[in-house]
Amino acid sequence: MSSPAVHSGPGEHDHESRPLRADARRNRERVLEAASTVFAEEGIEASVAEIARRAGVGVGTLFRHFPTKHDLLLATLEVGFDEIVVAVDEALATDDSWAGLAHVLTVCAEIQARDRGFLDAVGPELFAEPSLQLRNAERMELLTRLVERARADGVVRDDLRAEDLPFLLSALGGATRTCGNTQQAAPTDLWRRYLGIILDGIRPSGATPLPVSAPTLEQLTARCRSASGS
Amino acid sequence: MSSPAVHSGPGEHDHESRPLRADARRNRERVLEAASTVFAEEGIEASVAEIARRAGVGVGTLFRHFPTKHDLLLATLEVGFDEIVVAVDEALATDDSWAGLAHVLTVCAEIQARDRGFLDAVGPELFAEPSLQLRNAERMELLTRLVERARADGVVRDDLRAEDLPFLLSALGGATRTCGNTQQAAPTDLWRRYLGIILDGIRPSGATPLPVSAPTLEQLTARCRSASGS
DNA sequence: TTCGAAACGGATTGGTCGCTCCGGTTGTTG
DNA sequence: CAACAACCGGAGCGACCAATCCGTTTCGAA
Numbered sequence: 001m002s003s004p005a006v007h008s009g010p011g012e013h014d015h016e017s018r019p020l021r022a023d024a025r026r027n028r029e030r031v032l033e034a035a036s037t038v039f040a041e042e043g044i045e046a047s048v049a050e051i052a053r054r055a056g057v058g059v060g061t062l063f064r065h066f067p068t069k070h071d072l073l074l075a076t077l078e079v080g081f082d083e084i085v086v087a088v089d090e091a092l093a094t095d096d097s098w099a100g101l102a103h104v105l106t107v108c109a110e111i112q113a114r115d116r117g118f119l120d121a122v123g124p125e126l127f128a129e130p131s132l133q134l135r136n137a138e139r140m141e142l143l144t145r146l147v148e149r150a151r152a153d154g155v156v157r158d159d160l161r162a163e164d165l166p167f168l169l170s171a172l173g174g175a176t177r178t179c180g181n182t183q184q185a186a187p188t189d190l191w192r193r194y195l196g197i198i199l200d201g202i203r204p205s206g207a208t209p210l211p212v213s214a215p216t217l218e219q220l221t222a223r224c225r226s227a228s229g230s
Numbered sequence: 231m232s233s234p235a236v237h238s239g240p241g242e243h244d245h246e247s248r249p250l251r252a253d254a255r256r257n258r259e260r261v262l263e264a265a266s267t268v269f270a271e272e273g274i275e276a277s278v279a280e281i282a283r284r285a286g287v288g289v290g291t292l293f294r295h296f297p298t299k300h301d302l303l304l305a306t307l308e309v310g311f312d313e314i315v316v317a318v319d320e321a322l323a324t325d326d327s328w329a330g331l332a333h334v335l336t337v338c339a340e341i342q343a344r345d346r347g348f349l350d351a352v353g354p355e356l357f358a359e360p361s362l363q364l365r366n367a368e369r370m371e372l373l374t375r376l377v378e379r380a381r382a383d384g385v386v387r388d389d390l391r392a393e394d395l396p397f398l399l400s401a402l403g404g405a406t407r408t409c410g411n412t413q414q415a416a417p418t419d420l421w422r423r424y425l426g427i428i429l430d431g432i433r434p435s436g437a438t439p440l441p442v443s444a445p446t447l448e449q450l451t452a453r454c455r456s457a458s459g460s
Numbered sequence: 461t462t463c464g465a466a467a468c469g470g471a472t473t474g475g476t477c478g479c480t481c482c483g484g485t486t487g488t489t490g
Numbered sequence: 491c492a493a494c495a496a497c498c499g500g501a502g503c504g505a506c507c508a509a510t511c512c513g514t515t516t517c518g519a520a
Binding site: 023049059060063067 | 476482
């Protein structure tokens with residue numbers, strides 16, 4: 001999973017073309033940075049005009065670097081994705097399989113809590129995006145290892161599946177959203193409370209049989225694809 | 231119910247004025263009905279034009295009856311609210327305090343699952359709406375009774391508070407939303423799975439202390455008010 | 461049956477959005 | 491330094507939206 005390279009060489013290519021001019025590279029960077037903050041603060045409904053303004057460039061420049069608002073958003077999310085990958089790696093490196101699982105969920109929730117764009121995009125968007133499906137598959141494979149191990153150790157309920165994690169995170173996102181999101185007066189950790197409840201809910205102790213079986217990976221992706229096609 | 235008739239007599243008032251004309255009353259009804267279906271199917275972002283079309287009236291007519299899209303939405307939600315109130319009453323009438331609590335949560339979740347408008351509006355909107363705050367206060371009082379009783383019976387964790395329920399429902403809403411919402415191919419009960427996990431999470435058995443204390447009622451309303459003012 | 465008030469409907473307004481287009485500017489190369 | 495391709499900015503386009511306005515139709519009381 002550690003193949004982030006390909007990505008930020010000083011000569012940045014679009015296809016196979018020649019390196020970008022110096023000012024172009026600088027502007028691209030500014031746009032990306034502005035988009036990160038703006039999306040984080042206002043969610044994915046923030047307007048591209050606002051982003052361009054904050055970046056100090058014209059909208060034309062913005063769209064030359066990112067042909068679509070959606071492309072820009074995806075580029076913005078990369079950081080969070082990498083963060084999650086790191087968290088999963090850390091988790092798998094630990095002996096304590098419960099702590100590892102809890103750590104991953106906590107990190108994901110933290111990202112959602114501080115970045116409204118991530119919160120809006122994750123779930124539907126994340127799994128629907130064709131350009132991300134390969135990466136998603138890898139991520140799911142790691143998550144499966146994590147969950148299987150925890151189950152083998154008897155620290156989570158028997159019927160928990162890796163495919164549940166995205167949904168549990170969406171659930172947490174729901175709580176986070178109404179808890180009061182980023183940049184608001186008195187930024188709150190209230191979501192941690194509900195993460196705590198969910199964590200207790202996936203523990204084995206006194207687990208009640210779940211009424212519906214877990215989604216398969218296919219269901220997960222298919223479902224999200226159709227959801228984003230609105 | 232028939233002699234005071236402040237409410238749904240055949241002569242429906244707006245303020246203190248004279249009764250509506252027959253066609254007006256019929257159209258108002260049609261609009262409300264169309265709005266219910268459309269909001270349920272498409273969420274609160276559905277356009278008023280679409281609603282008017284489905285109702286077979288002009289937008290002018292729609293706006294005469296409901297001065298604002300928001301007013302129309304609120305009128306639409308009434309049904310769900312009533313349903314919740316009934317569920318709470320039923321719950322309080324039962325001896326089994328755990329079953330009662332679970333019942334209320336289930337009913338709320340069912341409403342969210344079949345009505346995307348409700349799903350979108352609940353949480354932020356619901357508690358922020360000034361015109362609903364009185365009703366919300368009543369509802370919270372009933373919920374408090376429910377939770378206190380369950381706690382006294384030892385069937386839920388000690389640190390659960392009534393104020394947590396709205397957030398837990400929002401959480402469930404998050405899962406429901408990404409599960410695939412209403413009117414979609416293969417309408418799913420997957421959310422029941424996560425409701426199950428949350429229910430286990432609020433049980434006392436092996437409960438881990440929660441990292442953040444519950445929100446006060448003031449925090450709850452204040453937070454939502456600011457959220458909706460975007 | 462008459463007639464005025466009430467209700468209707470949809471063209472229109474004012475606004476926002478993502479995105480395009482093109483005349484002007486700037487970096488780079490020889 | 492010259493000269494051209496690459497790059498910039500922002501006015502403008504088309505689409506959508508909630509909400510308004512006003513000429514026309516319909517109801518129902520007299």
